[in-house]
Amino acid sequence: MKDGPVIANIAALLGDPARANMLTALMDGRALTVSELAGVAGVTLQTASGHLAKLSAANLTLMEKQGRHRYFRLSGPDVAEVLEGLMGLAQRTGAVRVRTGPKDQALRTARICYDHLAGERGVEMLDAARRLHLVAEDADIALTDKGRDFFTGLGLDIDRLEKGKRPLCRACLDWSERRNHLGGALGAALLESFIARGWARRFEGRVISFTPSGAQAFRSAFSIE
Amino acid sequence: MKDGPVIANIAALLGDPARANMLTALMDGRALTVSELAGVAGVTLQTASGHLAKLSAANLTLMEKQGRHRYFRLSGPDVAEVLEGLMGLAQRTGAVRVRTGPKDQALRTARICYDHLAGERGVEMLDAARRLHLVAEDADIALTDKGRDFFTGLGLDIDRLEKGKRPLCRACLDWSERRNHLGGALGAALLESFIARGWARRFEGRVISFTPSGAQAFRSAFSIE
DNA sequence: TTCATGCTTCGGTTAACGTCGAACTATGAA
DNA sequence: TTCATAGTTCGACGTTAACCGAAGCATGAA
Numbered sequence: 001m002k003d004g005p006v007i008a009n010i011a012a013l014l015g016d017p018a019r020a021n022m023l024t025a026l027m028d029g030r031a032l033t034v035s036e037l038a039g040v041a042g043v044t045l046q047t048a049s050g051h052l053a054k055l056s057a058a059n060l061t062l063m064e065k066q067g068r069h070r071y072f073r074l075s076g077p078d079v080a081e082v083l084e085g086l087m088g089l090a091q092r093t094g095a096v097r098v099r100t101g102p103k104d105q106a107l108r109t110a111r112i113c114y115d116h117l118a119g120e121r122g123v124e125m126l127d128a129a130r131r132l133h134l135v136a137e138d139a140d141i142a143l144t145d146k147g148r149d150f151f152t153g154l155g156l157d158i159d160r161l162e163k164g165k166r167p168l169c170r171a172c173l174d175w176s177e178r179r180n181h182l183g184g185a186l187g188a189a190l191l192e193s194f195i196a197r198g199w200a201r202r203f204e205g206r207v208i209s210f211t212p213s214g215a216q217a218f219r220s221a222f223s224i225e
Numbered sequence: 226m227k228d229g230p231v232i233a234n235i236a237a238l239l240g241d242p243a244r245a246n247m248l249t250a251l252m253d254g255r256a257l258t259v260s261e262l263a264g265v266a267g268v269t270l271q272t273a274s275g276h277l278a279k280l281s282a283a284n285l286t287l288m289e290k291q292g293r294h295r296y297f298r299l300s301g302p303d304v305a306e307v308l309e310g311l312m313g314l315a316q317r318t319g320a321v322r323v324r325t326g327p328k329d330q331a332l333r334t335a336r337i338c339y340d341h342l343a344g345e346r347g348v349e350m351l352d353a354a355r356r357l358h359l360v361a362e363d364a365d366i367a368l369t370d371k372g373r374d375f376f377t378g379l380g381l382d383i384d385r386l387e388k389g390k391r392p393l394c395r396a397c398l399d400w401s402e403r404r405n406h407l408g409g410a411l412g413a414a415l416l417e418s419f420i421a422r423g424w425a426r427r428f429e430g431r432v433i434s435f436t437p438s439g440a441q442a443f444r445s446a447f448s449i450e
Numbered sequence: 451t452t453c454a455t456g457c458t459t460c461g462g463t464t465a466a467c468g469t470c471g472a473a474c475t476a477t478g479a480a
Numbered sequence: 481t482t483c484a485t486a487g488t489t490c491g492a493c494g495t496t497a498a499c500c501g502a503a504g505c506a507t508g509a510a
Contacts, residue, residue, distance in 0.1 A: 007239065007245050007249070007308065007311040008239065008244075008245035009240075010311055010315050010320055011236050011240040011311055012237070012240030013240070014232065015236040015238070015239070015240035016237070017233040018469095020232050020233035034487060034488095035485095035486070035487085044471090045486080045487065045488090046471085046488080046489085047469055047470070050489090058318060059317075059318035060318060065477095067476095067477060067478065067486090069477090069486070069487090070487065075318070078310075079314060081398070082310040082313075082314050083232065085303075085307040085310045086235055087232055089235055089285075089303050090234070092284075092301065092303060093235065093283060093284035093300070095234050097231060171396060171405065173398065258456080259456075260457085268498085268500090269499075269501090271499080271501085272498070272500070274458060274459085275458090275498085276498090278458085292456090293455065293506060293508065294456070295456080
C-alpha cells in the first residue's frame with residue numbers, strides 16, 4: 001500500500017553519479033555555473049545541462065541568469081540535509097571510496113553544510129552553545145537571553161536575523177559526527193563571521209579550513225577544551 | 226572533485242518505486258517476508274526477490290530465515306531517517322501523490338518511525354519532555370533525573386534500556402512536522418508502552434492509531450493541552 | 451516418499467537513461 | 481557587424497535495469 005510522499009522520484013534523481021556530484025558540490029551554498037558543474041561531475045556541457053534541467057524541474061535546484069551565465073544553487077537547506085543523511089548511511093553501509101585522502105579528514109574536521117558549519121567543529125559549537133546556556137531546546141533550538149548577548153558580542157545582528165523567514169536556529173544532523181550541528185540563520189551568520197574574522201576560510205570543495213590562531217580563537221570563544 | 230561517501234549508489238537503490246515501497250513498508254520496524262513485500266510493491270515474487278537481494282547486498286536490509294520463510298527488516302534506524310528526510314523533501318518539492326486520502330492525515334497525526342512514535346504526537350511528546358525537564362540536550366538528548374523518575378513511573382526500566390548498545394535518546398527529524406521527535410531506546414520503549422497500555426495500536430501500514438481515551442491519557446501524562 | 455509452499459535463479463524482452471557530436475540560440479566583447 | 485563564449489536542443493548510440501515466465505532449490509506437511 002502506497003502512501004505519503006513519493007520518494008523514488010527524488011531518490012532516482014540523486015542516484016546518478018553525475019547529478020549526485022553536482023548536488024554535493026552545491027552543498028557549500030554557493031551558486032555554480034553549468035560549466036563549473038560539468039567539470040565537477042566529469043561530464044560534457046550537454047550532459048550537465050540536461051541533468052540540471054531535470055534537477056530544476058524537480059525543484060531540487062534553482063537557476064538564475066546573469067548575462068549568458070546560468071547559476072545553479074540548491075533550492076533549500078533540506079536538500080543538503082538529505083544529502084548529509086545519505087552520506088551518513090553510505091558511510092555506515094560501506095559505500096565509501098576505496099582510497100581516502102587528506103580531504104576526507106578535512107571534511108570531517110570542518111566543512112560547510114549549505115551555509116553553516118558542519119563537522120567536528122560544527123558539532124563542538126552546538127555542544128558548547130548548550131553547555132554555556134546560549135541556546136535552549138524547546139520546539140527546536142531557541143536562543144536564550146544569555147545567548148543573545150553572547151552572539152551580539154560576537155558582532156551578530158540577532159534582530160535582523162530574526163526578521164528573516166528562516167528559523168533562527170535549526171538542528172542539522174551531521175553525517176560524519178552522527179550528531180547535530182547548528183543550522184538556521186544563526187548558524188549561517190556564525191560561519192560568515194568566522195570567515196570575516198579570518199578565523200576560517202573556504203578551502204577546496206566543502207572544506208572549511210581554520211587557521212591555527214582561528215581554531216584557538218574559536219575554542220576560546222566557546223570555552224572548548 | 227569527488228570526496229566523501231558515495232551517495233549515488235544508495236540513492237539509486239532508493240530510486241526504484243518497488244524498492245522504495247518495500248523500504249517504506251519496513252519503516253514500521255517489523256520484519257516482512259518476500260511475498261508480503263512483493264504485494265506491497267506490486268511486483269511478482271521474482272522481481273521482489275531480486276530487489277531484496279540488492280538491498281541486502283548494500284546493507285540496507287537484513288535477512289533472517291525461519292524455515293522456508295525469509296524475513297527482511299531495515300538494517301538500522303538511519304535507513305528510516307533517510308527515508309523520512311526524503312519524504313520531507315518530496316513534500317516540499319511537490320513530489321506528492323495527486324489524491325491524498327484519510328491515511329495521509331492519519332500518518333501525519335501519529336505513525337511509527339522504525340520503532341518509535343513520529344508525527345504530531347511524536348513531536349508533541351518531545352516538546353513536552355523538554356518543557357517538563359524530563360530531558361536535557363547536551364551532546365544529544367539526555368535524560369534528567371526528573372525524567373528518569375517520570376519514565377520509571379510510566380513503567381519503563383531505564384537501567385535496562387541504558388545497558389543496550391543504542392543511545393537512550395535520539396532526536397529524529399520528522400518529515401511531516403519538520404521538527405524532531407524522540408527516537409532511541411527510550412523512544413522505542415515509550416511506543417511499546419503506549420501499545421501495551423492500550424492507548425494506541427498499530428493501524429494500517431505505518432499509522433499508529435490512538436484511542437480517544439488513549440489520546441487523553443497521553444496528553445495527561447505529558448501535560449499537553 | 452510425495453506434494454505443497456516459499457523463494458531463488460536463469461534467460462529473454464522491453465523500456466529508460468546517460469552520453470556525446472553536431473547544430474543552434476542567447477549574450478557579451480571587440 | 482563580427483566573433484567569441486555560455487549554454488540548449490536534437491538525434492543517435494550503447495548500456496543498464498526492471499520485469500516476468502519458466503525451471504529449479506529448500507523446507508515443511510501429509
